[in-house]
Amino acid sequence: xxxxxxxxxxxxxxxxxTDTLRTIGRIFRRAGANVEYSKGFNPHMxxxxxxxxPVGVQSTAEYxxxxxxxxxxxxxxxxxxxxxxxxxxxxWQKQANVSxxxxxxxxxxxxxxxxxxxxxxxxxxxxxxYEEKGQQVTKVVRDKIYDLQVVDADTFLVTLACxxxxxxxxxxxxxxxxxxxxxxxxxIVKIQMQTNGTDMDAFLQS
Amino acid sequence: xxxxxxxxxxxxxxxxxxxxxxxxxxxxxxxxxxxVSDSYEVGMSNLGVRIxxxxxxxxxxxxxxxxxxxxxxxxxxxxSTNAPLCSLETGTPLVNFDFVGFSMQFEMCYSxxxxxxxxxxxxxxxxxxxxxxxxxxxxxxxxxxLEPLYKYLDFVFVGEGETVWTDIVNDYKRMKGxxxxxxxLQYLHQTYDCIYVPSLQGVEYQDGKxxxxxxxxxxxxxxxxLNQAFTPNTQLVSNVELVHDRAVLELFRGCANGxxxxxxGFIYRPVRERTVDNAxxxxxxxxxxxxxxxxxxxxxxxxxxxxxxxxLDKLLPYAKANNVQLNLPSLRVDTFKGDYASGNRKSSLTFxxxxxxxxxxxxxxxxxxxxEILSAAASAFMQGYSSVKLYFMMGLPTETQEDxxxxxxxxxxxxxxxxxxxxxxxxxxxxxxxxxxxxKPFTPFQxxxxxxxxxxxxxxxxxxxxxxxxxxxxxxxxxxxxLMEAILARGGRQIADALYLAYQKGSLFDAWSxxxxxxxxxxxxxxxxxDINAIVGKKGTSELLPWDYVDVGVxxxxxxxxxxxxxxxxxxxxCNQLCRACGLHKWGFCQTSHGxxxxxxx
Ligand code: SF4
Numbered sequence: 009x010x011x012x013x014x015x016x017x018x019x020x021x022x023x024x025x026t027d028t029l030r031t032i033g034r035i036f037r038r039a040g041a042n043v044e045y046s047k048g049f050n051p052h053m054x055x056x057x058x059x060x061x062p063v064g065v066q067s068t069a070e071y072x073x074x075x076x077x078x079x080x081x082x083x084x085x086x087x088x089x090x091x092x093x094x095x096x097x098x099x100w101q102k103q104a105n106v107s108x109x110x111x112x113x114x115x116x117x118x119x120x121x122x123x124x125x126x127x128x129x130x131x132x133x134x135x136x137x138y139e140e141k142g143q144q145v146t147k148v149v150r151d152k153i154y155d156l157q158v159v160d161a162d163t164f165l166v167t168l169a170c171x172x173x174x175x176x177x178x179x180x181x182x183x184x185x186x187x188x189x190x191x192x193x194x195x196i197v198k199i200q201m202q203t204n205g206t207d208m209d210a211f212l213q214s
Numbered sequence: 215x216x217x218x219x220x221x222x223x224x225x226x227x228x229x230x231x232x233x234x235x236x237x238x239x240x241x242x243x244x245x246x247x248x249x250v251s252d253s254y255e256v257g258m259s260n261l262g263v264r265i266x267x268x269x270x271x272x273x274x275x276x277x278x279x280x281x282x283x284x285x286x287x288x289x290x291x292x293x294s295t296n297a298p299l300c301s302l303e304t305g306t307p308l309v310n311f312d313f314v315g316f317s318m319q320f321e322m323c324y325s326x327x328x329x330x331x332x333x334x335x336x337x338x339x340x341x342x343x344x345x346x347x348x349x350x351x352x353x354x355x356x357x358x359x360l361e362p363l364y365k366y367l368d369f370v371f372v373g374e375g376e377t378v379w380t381d382i383v384n385d386y387k388r389m390k391g392x393x394x395x396x397x398x399l400q401y402l403h404q405t406y407d408c409i410y411v412p413s414l415q416g417v418e419y420q421d422g423k424x425x426x427x428x429x430x431x432x433x434x435x436x437x438x439x440l441n442q443a444f445t446p447n448t449q450l451v452s453n454v455e456l457v458h459d460r461a462v463l464e465l466f467r468g469c470a471n472g473x474x475x476x477x478x479g480f481i482y483r484p485v486r487e488r489t490v491d492n493a494x495x496x497x498x499x500x501x502x503x504x505x506x507x508x509x510x511x512x513x514x515x516x517x518x519x520x521x522x523x524x525x526l527d528k529l530l531p532y533a534k535a536n537n538v539q540l541n542l543p544s545l546r547v548d549t550f551k552g553d554y555a556s557g558n559r560k561s562s563l564t565f566x567x568x569x570x571x572x573x574x575x576x577x578x579x580x581x582x583x584x585x586e587i588l589s590a591a592a593s594a595f596m597q598g599y600s601s602v603k604l605y606f607m608m609g610l611p612t613e614t615q616e617d618x619x620x621x622x623x624x625x626x627x628x629x630x631x632x633x634x635x636x637x638x639x640x641x642x643x644x645x646x647x648x649x650x651x652x653x654k655p656f657t658p659f660q661x662x663x664x665x666x667x668x669x670x671x672x673x674x675x676x677x678x679x680x681x682x683x684x685x686x687x688x689x690x691x692x693x694x695x696x697l698m699e700a701i702l703a704r705g706g707r708q709i710a711d712a713l714y715l716a717y718q719k720g721s722l723f724d725a726w727s728x729x730x731x732x733x734x735x736x737x738x739x740x741x742x743x744x745d746i747n748a749i750v751g752k753k754g755t756s757e758l759l760p761w762d763y764v765d766v767g768v769x770x771x772x773x774x775x776x777x778x779x780x781x782x783x784x785x786x787x788x789c790n791q792l793c794r795a796c797g798l799h800k801w802g803f804c805q806t807s808h809g810x811x812x813x814x815x816x
Contacts, residue, residue: 019229022219023453027226031453034233034505045537053537063226064219089505091453092231182220193217 009075011106011212012083013098015068016061020093025060031091032057032072038089041082044075058106058201059171062178067198068097069113071106071208100212109203109211112154113170115177118163119194125184126164129153136183138176149175170201222287226454227254230280230302233451234504236268238303242277243387246270247301247311247348249281250319251326252725257282258450259458261512262354263317266375268446276383279303279311281334283326286722289333299333308334312386314348318356321702322695322725324363328717331366338714340368340413345395357410358434358481359655359761361706362713364412369399372408372764373435374467376443382406408435415763422708422745427763434481434766436801440467441492448503460508460541461500465493465525469514470789474579474780475568475607477654478514480773481766484798485789490521494528501538509533510541517542518790562643563594565628566605569613570620576783577612579776584624591628592635600640602628608673608690609651609665611780618673621648622680629686645687648677650696654703655761656768658776664700664750667693694732698724700750701735706760709749712738769797 016028023031033053036043045051054075061067078101079085086096117126128134134150152169159165168175177196185194201208219225248267250257257263263280270278279301284292292299298307308314314336316327328338336350337343343350352360353371360370371379382402389398403411415428437443449461468485469478488496497509509529513519533540567587569575575582591602606621625646632642650670653662674690681688701709715738723729739746753759755774772794779786786794789804798804 019226019231020453022226022229027454030455031233031451033507034451037505037507038233038503040502051537089233091233091451178220 009073009101009103010078010082011071011073011100011102011104012086012096013209014070014072015066015093015095015097016070017066017068017093017095020091021061021064021066024063025057028061028094029055029057031094035086035089035094036074039082039085041074041079041085042076056105056107058110059174061198062176065115065178065196065198069198069201069208071201073104073106098209098212102212104212106201106208107171110171110201110208111169111173111204112167112202113198114155114165114167114200114202116159116163116165116197116199117177117181117194118197119181119185119190120162120192122181122184122188122190122192122194123158123161123164125188125190126156126158126166128184128187129166129180130156136180137186138179138183149180153180165199167202218291222291223285224254224454226452227282228284228288228302230305232453234448235303235450236271238271238279239277240304240306243275243390244277244313244383245306245311246276246278246313246315246383247281247306247308248278249308249314249316249330251283251316251323251330252319253285253723254282254452255454255456256725257317258452259456260317260319261462261464262319262375264446264449265444266315266317266379267450268448269376269380269444270383272444273380273383275387279306281308281314281330283323283330283723284333289329292333298335299330309336309347311348312390313383314350316350316352316354318352318354318360320725321356321699322730324702324713325717325721325724327363327366328714329722339365341365343368343395349395349398355478355481358477358764358766359703359706360410361412361417361760362702362709364417364707365710366714367412369402370410370412370432371435372410372432374437375435376437378406378408378435382409403430407433410763417707417763419707422743422748424706424758424760424762427758427760430763432764434764436767436798436803437467437486438803440464440486440488445496447496447499449500449506451504451506458510459506460510461497461504461506462510462512463493463497463500464488465511465513465516465519467513470518471515471581472579472776472786472788472794473568474577474658474776475610475651475653476514477657480656480768480796482514483766483768483789483796484803485518487520490524490528493521493525494532497529498532501536507537508539508541518788520790562601562603563591563599564603564605565591567624568605568607569610569617570606570622570624571617573783574610574613574617574620576785577780578610579780579785581785581788584627587624588627588631592631595632595635596637598638600632600636600638601643602645604628604644604646606646606648607651608648609670611653611659611662618677621646622677625681625686626684629684645689646681648674648688648690650691650693652696652700652703655759656764656766656773658773658780660704660759660773661753661755661757661777663752664697664704667697670696692727692730695727695730697746697750698730698732698735701739701746704760705749709739709742709744712742712744715742767796767798767801772796 044054056073058071083096133148135146135148137146152175155167157165203211267278270276281301300307331338349368351369352367357370357372399411402409403414410432417428418426466487468482470485473479568580653659670693678688716734719734721734
């Protein structure tokens with residue numbers, strides 16, 4: 009089993025999760041990587057991905073586990089056959105189910121003038137409004153916000169629950185924008201995943 | 215996430231950056247933007263577009279980019295930011311290209327053609343374009359009658375693009391800057407048999423009827439040998455799912471069967487097969503270069519490929535070893551061999567008897583008997599198939615109540631076969647689809663009338679009720695949609711104004727039934743004084759037809775002869791059995807073998 013870290017940037021970040029899974033399967037096929045296939049009637053590649061990233065959110069910290077032996081120059085070969093925006097960056101030989109391990113993730117939020125309002129999210133019982141399945145809902149999310157670091161007036165880092173317990177960063181940002189009457193464009197980049205407070209990379213390295 | 219991705223439903227279809235995009239030289243001498251006036255997912259699946267895209271990009275000093283019809287949220291975004299419609303590869307406004315070429319695959323995409331031109335700030339009418347504008351051109355299957363768009367297209371390429379297009383582009387490269395727009399069109403008009411310049415043709419209409427189609431006869435361009443023709447060994451692989459999201463190999467072009475209702479069967483003649491070696495080699499290259507795990511062998515009638523079993527002997531083991539799923543679409547009932555499909559997922563079985571009785575199948579020259587259909591179904595059921603789809607048509611020439619009832623009777627027979635032969639534990643899933651026959655140009659039925667609303671809706675209701683009682687899924691086309699398709703396919707210059715008017719009234723994405731609005735068109739025809747009945751009604755065989763300026767290679771005499779045979783209930787054998795000298799032999803085809811089938815494949 010190998011675990012591979014990859015970056016999902018524009019324009020690949022505009023494709024949804026299942027579309028991206030399919031794309032990555034094709035990259036492995038083009039690169040001629042010897043991935044194992046499941047047995048049975050409808051065999052598929054044994055690839056396992058970290059939790060879904062919403063359309064439009066970029067990430068420098070996505071992971072996938074793949075059932076195969078180590079091969080020469082694997083990362084280079086994968087990158088050679090990747091569409092714009094997908095880059096494979098790290099490789100570990102390890103048995104690890106990243107999807108089950110991940111507990112939190114750090115995001116870099118960039119938006120003109122939003123940092124001054126970011127601390128609002130730290131008040132007790134902080135709740136956000138968002139739309140889910142066509143319904144407007146209000147949810148208390150304070151318990152899913154683990155850390156906030158303001159970098160400058162237009163940038164802050166926020167660490168949120170990720171995995172089984174999850175808070176979508178785009179919902180948090182959209183709520184902040186709405187309640188503060190801001191109409192600026194914004195971008196979100198997932199920059200790290202953690203397992204019980206440990207950087208996923210360090211965990212995989214150990 | 216950004217505001218853009220929040221507000222646009224399918225943001226990825228506007229970014230480009232797919233795997234396999236060649237390097238685009240924005241300083242190329244000739245820049246071509248290849249457009250399909252349908253959605254990205256549909257347009258990206260088009261084989262013809264794929265060939266020309268890679269061919270142009272392989273030429274010295276030429277670059278080719280793509281553009282598809284955006285959904286309305288993106289169109290609104292463009293309008294609100296005052297941005298024009300741009301190419302996917304380099305984000306170049308369409309108006310800055312030398313050629314903006316539309317591949318016209320389907321008549322119902324014409325309204326989107328106006329939509330794309332307007333979003334691109336290109337004048338819709340030919341007469342309004344100047345040296346600042348690209349040539350707006352069209353090709354594809356609809357090019358055999360694009361008269362309904364005559365005043366919006368600078369020129370039309372009739373036929374297959376692998377040859378001649380390269381010459382035109384090279385001519386343009388040489389002449390650019392030395393000749394004006396009009397002179398270049400004049401040059402094309404005089405130089406190339408397959409080029410139609412509507413403004414130079416000298417077509418005349420009187421009271422909404424064509425009285426002269428001009429002096430030039432435009433000849434469909436036909437590629438001699440598919441093995442030699444430019445064929446890309448890769449495809450663009452999108453990050454989002456396409457309509458045909460798989461590797462596709464064109465196995466052969468043309469069809470030997472001569473079904474009398476089928477326009478494709480005539481306008482792609484003759485049959486030109488790839489050799490087994492060429493086909494197999496391309497299949498493996500396509501799969502390796504794209505990473506797809508699914509492959510389709512495409513043609514009008516794949517089961518008729520003379521080297522099918524040799525090819526499958528090579529392909530099946532390759533597919534198994536490489537975890538590739540093979541799709542073999544449009545197998546005709548009479549060539550269906552259950553074993554071709556074994557080793558794959560037991561998908562649905564598809565039959566297209568087209569008509570319910572043997573008499574009517576003889577009329578339309580669908581040379582398949584009820585026994586053949588039933589025995590193919592029985593053997594498929596024995597192999598474990600549990601799902602059947604059946605395709606029929608309604609409104610065919612000479613059709614009677616007996617033929618309508620025949621549809622129902624045949625389906626019921628197939629259903630009862632399942633009980634007898636099934637090996638699957640599943641219940642049979644059977645779905646019947648009945649479309650409305652459209653008498654298309656360049657078929658023996660081009661003079662026939664399109665069926666009336668009363669007749670079609672009455673029989674649709676009749677069959678729907680009978681099938682409902684049997685618990686069989688039955689679907690059919692909305693009459694208005696079929697009527698519209700008939701008007702677009704058979705119309706001439708008299709409907710050009712109405713089409714633009716309907717677009718202005720809001721018609722868009724007409725090929726998507728949830729968007730189609732007949733009322734827009736009905737009003738537009740009324741306001742511009744178009745007599746719909748004259749277009750879809752019966753035509754006299756000596757009458758001049760709007761598309762008579764095109765010679766597809768099959769002679770009118772052959773169509774007439776086939777029409778007479780239809781009425782006499784005479785079937786016509788396939789090209790492989792007996793050449794009926796339809797006209798292609800005069801173009802140098804079908805000289806040494808019946809139907810131009812490659813001998814190596816045998
Ligand atoms: S010339 Fe003969 S063999 Fe060739 S397409 Fe026509 S009918 Fe078929």
